Amino acid sequence: MDKPLFLLGLFGTALGLLLxxxxxxxxxxxxxxxxxSPAFYxxxxxxxxxxxxxxxxxxxxxxxxxxxxxxxxxxxxxxGSLMAVLFGLTLVLFQxxxxxxxxxxxxxxTMILLGERRPLHLVLVSTISPFIIWICIDVLLGRSLP
Numbered sequence: 205m206d207k208p209l210f211l212l213g214l215f216g217t218a219l220g221l222l223l224x225x226x227x228x229x230x231x232x233x234x235x236x237x238x239x240x241s242p243a244f245y246x247x248x249x250x251x252x253x254x255x256x257x258x259x260x261x262x263x264x265x266x267x268x269x270x271x272x273x274x275x276x277x278x279x280x281x282x283x284g285s286l287m288a289v290l291f292g293l294t295l296v297l298f299q300x301x302x303x304x305x306x307x308x309x310x311x312x313x314t315m316i317l318l319g320e321r322r323p324l325h326l327v328l329v330s331t332i333s334p335f336i337i338w339i340c341i342d343v344l345l346g347r348s349l350p
Contacts, residue, residue, distance in 0.1 A: 209264035216257025223250035287317055303349035307334025 228246045290313035298306030312330035320326060341347050 206264045206267045209260055209267065213257045213260030213262075213264055216253055216260060218257070220250050220254025220257055224254065287313065290316065304334050304338055307337065310334075 224247065228243050228250060231246075233242055290309065294306055294309040294313055297309050308330050311333050312326060315326055315330060338349060342349050
């Protein structure tokens with residue numbers, strides 16, 4: 205049994221059940237003029253989370269535990285602390301500055317986390333994507349972003 209995968213599957217299954225049974229039914233309002241219930245899409249997400257958690261539980265019961273790679277631990281801890289600082293800075297920018305600053309930092313941090321290292325892509329995508337979201341929501345729809 206692979207213990208980390210088992211624990212992750214257990215968490216996903218428990219969260220999916222909690223969302224389906226308690227949180228989503230208490231958080232939605234009845235539909236006014238639409239044909240789709242407001243709980244439809246959150247329920248889809250909860251079912252996907254539940255199915256993924258059950259899948260991880262089943263896979264973890266059949267697999268052997270993975271060996272821990274200690275030589276790379278220092279590098280992983282430095283990278284993890286860098287990501288924590290970047291995502292913490294994202295939260296500060298969202299709260300204190302504006303959506304564009306926080307969104308830019310969020311996209312930049314996520315791209316670094318996913319392994320993107322080309323500077324031109326980092327700069328262009330992390331600045332253009334929050335700007336497009338801001339134009340679509342704030343300018344076209346007239347809804348203000350935080």
